[in-house]
Amino acid sequence: MRRLIVAGLTAAALLLAGGGDALVAQPAPPNRFYGTLTIDGQPAPAGTVVTVIQGGRECGSRPTDTPGQYWVDAASGSQISGCGTADPVQFRVGSRMANETAAWNGGQFTRLDLTVGGPGGGASSTQRFTLSRLDMSGSLCIPATGSTQCDATRLRLWNGDRAAWSAEFARQGRPEPSDDEVFVATYEFRIGAGDPAAIASLARGLGWPKIYITAVRYRGSAPGEGDEYIEVTNVGGAPQDMTGWRAFAVDSNTSFYFTDGSVLEPGARCRFYTGAPREDSCPGTISVSASGVWNDSAGTAELWYDPLALLADRTRYNADPNNQPPPPNLQGAAGPLG
Structure with a gap:
């Protein structure tokens, strides 16, 4: 399995790399949002994933580092197609929508305190969805079977955190991993969890349909x-x-x-x-x-x-x-x- 993954990664890298002499335009900067983050009146725990949505597209995602605080970059159109537009910027916190929205301003740092639900834990007044899409960004951690969300350890493994993988290798009785081993372990982990983005990249690298x-x-x-x-x-x-x-x-x-x-x-x-x-x-x-x-x-x-x-x-x-x-x-x- 690991050989297949490495082969897929190599092929995908060659496909994505293009000509070595190609000049790549510098992308326009994102809009960084930051502030407090509360869920049902309580500080959101560390590891809560905040995802930016604009025009129905995911334009950035990041887990929080500190309880009750967040920051996340809302990508420009040159970074992610369809982002950085005049559409309102919305925020998904875990699997729920924040009550607040904002306008996109490239290159700016925008303070916006986010709330989900209400002080008593009531549901948000956010309008119900009429359309659902498959996340192909790889930013959403897929929880273990039987769970509804990733715990802090799984989230760190999902994001390729070196310290988390070092601890996992030690638990398995394996030596300290190299950077390449952390990369491959993270890729294997995502494929095993059923991450569509990782599976798609492997299929493309190997020339398989999916x-x-x-x-x-x-x-x-x-x-x-x-x-x-x-x-x-x-x-x-x-x-x-x-x-x-x-x-x-x-x-x-x-x-x-x-x-x-x-x-x-x-x-x-x-x-x-x-x-x-x-x-x-x-x-x-x-x-x-x-x-x-x-x-x-x-x-x-x-x-x-x-x-x-x-x-x-x-x-x-x-x-x-x-x-x-x-x-x-x-x-x-x-x-x-x-």
Whole structure:
């Protein structure tokens, strides 16, 4: 397994490196936000992850170092496409949304005290989500099986903290790790946890396809909610023949079938809409219902390869900003619905 990971990392590095003589433009600076952080009236514990969301995209994420205090950089558009815009800056704290928003100002240090919920632990008045997406940034720590969030030790291992890995190696009776060993151990750890970002980079490096459900829009705005959709993406490095594949809305027992012979190229995505097909519809899509098929509150989406009765992907979503399922399940996305 470790050899495969190293091979994937090497290949990915070569692909990403480009020409050695290429000139890289200096990216525009981010907007750094900082201040106090309280959850239900109490200081947020150290290790709480604060994620910046702008226009439905994740534009930065960082765990806190000190109880009740945070800082996080909101990326510019040259750092992350779609960030640094005029859209309001929103903040996800763990799996819940903060009550405050802000405007983005590149190169500025902005004090903004964040609160989640209320003094008595009540739910935030934040509007419910209508769309959830798969986090492909690798910034969200995936908790251990049976847990809903990462503890401080797991979060440090997730982020490649050298001291944490030194302690883990010592616990296993292994010698002090080198920097390369910490890097590979972190990569293995993330892959073992099911991190879509790490798995995608490995698939690209090795030239393998990898198919994920990357979004579900579960509350449409068109009549009959015909603009609901499930989005499927090939995040890997090779084409995938989609013959025999289907997406499945578990709660309504509704299937969406790919056309035999259709192919999803590396990096390509398509959507199965509840209503009439659109320009970005998946091959074979038809209008499956005159009314919505996705539960507006919470639900489960699956991806099947029927010839082998193989469940290729299964993910959950929740419209409640204060009750998000742990990653790698889909996470509520604020902003534009498209």
